[in-house]
Amino acid sequence: MNTAGSWDTPGHTERYRARVFQERDRLTASLADMRQEQQRVLADLLDFNADTEFGKHHGFAGIRTIDEFRRAVPLQDYSAHAPYIDRMAAGEANVLSADPAVVYFTSSGSTGAHKKIPVTRRFMRTTFFPFYYAAWAPLLEHFPEVLSRPDAVLNLKHDPLSAPPTTADGRPHVGASQVDFGEMFGEPLSAEPGTGAPWATLPVDVAPDDHLQKTYLRLRLAVQSDLRCLIGINPAMIAAVPYQLNLWWPRIVREVRDGTLGGVPHRAPDPERARELERLADYFGVVRPAQVWPRLRALFCWTTGVASLYMPALREEFGAGVTALPAPVAASEGPSGVALDRHGSAGSLVVSASVYEFVPADDDLLPGTETLLPHELEAGRDYHVVFSHVGGLYRYAGGDVVRVVDRVGGVPRLEYAGRNTRSDAAGERLRDAQVVRALHRALRATGLRLRNVACRVEPSAGAAVRYTFALAATTPWSAAEDGRFAALLDQGLTAESADYGRARADGRLxxxxxxxxxxxxxxxxxxxxxxxxxRPTQVKDRMFRQDDALWQRLTHTTTDGENRHE
Structure with a gap:
């Protein structure tokens, strides 16, 4: 993200393009010998952190191979790293990394609890920045107009904070999109597209946690610009934009006409644009982004997981020719894959960033679970991602499941499949990736389309429990379509999960x-x-909604927030 002002510096755009393509070229070159590159990454992290407490305890100085590393360090999740991280956050040095943390990224994980992910300078230089820059290459290569003006991009995830929360040692504890990489890490080119727009730093006072008001203000300003791209990373943020336009439309038009922003005088009144916006609403009945920004070309966000179910309909909201480019397969803890071309969902394994191991997605993640190396993966299979990098995370299972789409030059291309959480009320051990694929199967067979979906386990008269799927369809379904879709969904879940099939056959489901x-x-x-x-970046699509209060909120609220009675 970051320093908006850098986009005003002469020559910045040209230097930014050059850096992006340079990093893509470097990543592409690193794919030529994946095994050698992985060995280089391992040797670097072992050497750099050999004298840390963690490195001494696990004998880093004597490790030479990935097999030795796997024997020395157990598979670990955040909870295993947390005691070390807490000590780092309290100011203790040389615990996980020889390099002190400069900032701690937040990560909501699958439970919503905020993690503290230590971010060191060495991690940023060797692991983060190479993939971070390269990720923008397909967008800039094929849609160069997105950098033609600072206000050509609406970056929905850009959310700078003037006074961020801190850890005990005074380090910022924020989302990655809230960190000024230019100021904090000496990377003036790191400002993302859209961070130089008029709405990047809001010109009116807004409470730091009033995220809806900030969202409104940015959208209100953006309707007066000729947008070419929206950046959201989290697709739920982009999916909300058509709804927000209609929700706030009268207020937006009034403020454009009056030249106000949040009720405060901002710029010259623009009655001509206000009349144009009114005509759009009058003519079409509803307001669509494609009408507000007719020259929009691209969306940049995750395109897989639950989002893959609604992405085709969402793209149409923004325009028939709009392209959805996949954001990197990455988390606050580190990257896994980055798209180096225009593939719609998958990115090449970032072999120069971390040492990667994988576990078949249906297996349990235990300290002694055997892992696979990148060259052992099979196309069409789902895997837990385990990575180790110089920033101080070792054999770290972050909770993401990826699917191997194919290989390019022997290197697997990965797409995000979902979290590693399971729904297991009756021994069915369902993963959300399996549910998504079953839903796709039923949608393809029926020609139906969804705006979103979630499910939960509920009591059933015919068996102990059953799955209830809450659906928001693009158009109404008939009773016959409902019945056929439910039957196909059941068949798809059985095909995806043998455990689900057994639970159905045994009458447990x-x-x-x-x-x-x-x-x-x-x-x-x-x-x-x-x-x-x-924060909007952390309100993500969730397939499984077992929490009673959250399920009730989803299924019983109306536009005014009151409960409705069915």
Missing amino acids: DAPVLRHLDRDAFHRDWHTAVAGGI
């Missing part, structure tokens, strides 16, 4: 049922979460 919500239910739910103080 009844057939799934559908519960239709209105088309905006998921967007209202998203708004409610954001209004409650959660």
Whole structure:
């Protein structure tokens, strides 16, 4: 993200393009000998951190091979790293990394609890920045107009903070999109597209946790610009934009006409643009982004997981010719894959960033679980990602599951499949990636389309439990379509999961049922979460919604927040 002002520096855009393509070329070159590159990364992290407490305890100085490393260090998740990280955050040096943490990234994980991910200068230089710059290459190569003006991009994840929360040792504890990489790490070219726009730093006072108001203000300013791209990373943020335009439309038009921003005088009144916006609403009945920004070319966000179910319909909201480019397969803890071309979902393994290991997604992650190396992966299979990098995370299972799409030059290309959480009420051990694929199968067979979906386990009269799927469809479904879709979904879940099939055959699970919500239910739910103080980047699509209160909020709220009675 970062320093908006750098985009005003003469020659910045040209230097930025050059850096992006240079980093892509370097990553591409590193793919030529994947095994050698992985050995180089391992040797570097062992040497750099050999004298840390963790390195001494696990004998880093004597390790030479990946097999020795696997024998010396157990598979670990965040909870295993947390005691070390807490000591680092309290100011203790040389614990996990020889390099002190400069900042701690937040990560919501699968539970919503905020993790503290230590971010060191060495990590940023060797692991983060190479993939971070390269990720923008397909966008800049094929849609160069996105950098033609500072206001050509609406970057929805850009959220700078003037006074960020800190850890005990005074280091910022924030989201990656809230860190000024230029100021903190000496990377003036690190400012993302869109961070030089008029709405990047809001010109009116807004409470730091009033995320809905910030979202409104940026959208209100953006309707007066000729947008060519939206950046969201989290696709739920982009999916909310069509809903927000209609929700706030009268207020937006009034403020454009009056020249106000959040009720405060901002710029010259623009009655001509206001009349144009009114005509759009009058003519089409609803307001679509494609009408507000007719020259929009690209969306940049995750395109897989639950989002893959609604992405085709969402792209149409922004324009028939709009391209959805995949954001990197990455988390706050580190990257896994980055798209180096225009593939719609997958990116090449970032072999120069971390040492990677994988575990078949249906296996449990235990300290002694055997792992696979990148060259052992099979196309069409799902895997847990385990990585180790110089920043101080070792054999770290972050909770993401990826799917191997194919190989390019022997290097696997990965797409995000979902979190590693399972729904297991009756021994079915369902993963959200399996549910997504079963839903795709039913949608393809019926020609139906969704705006979003979630599910939960509920009591059933015919068996102990059954799955209820809450659906927001693009158009109403008939009773016959409902019945066929539910039957196909049941078949798809059985095909995806042998455990689900056995639970159905044994009578432990009844057939799934559908519960239709209105088309905006998921967007209202998203708004409610954001209004409650959660940053938009962290309000993500979740397939499994077992929490009673959250399920009730999704299925029973109306536009005014009141409960409706069915």
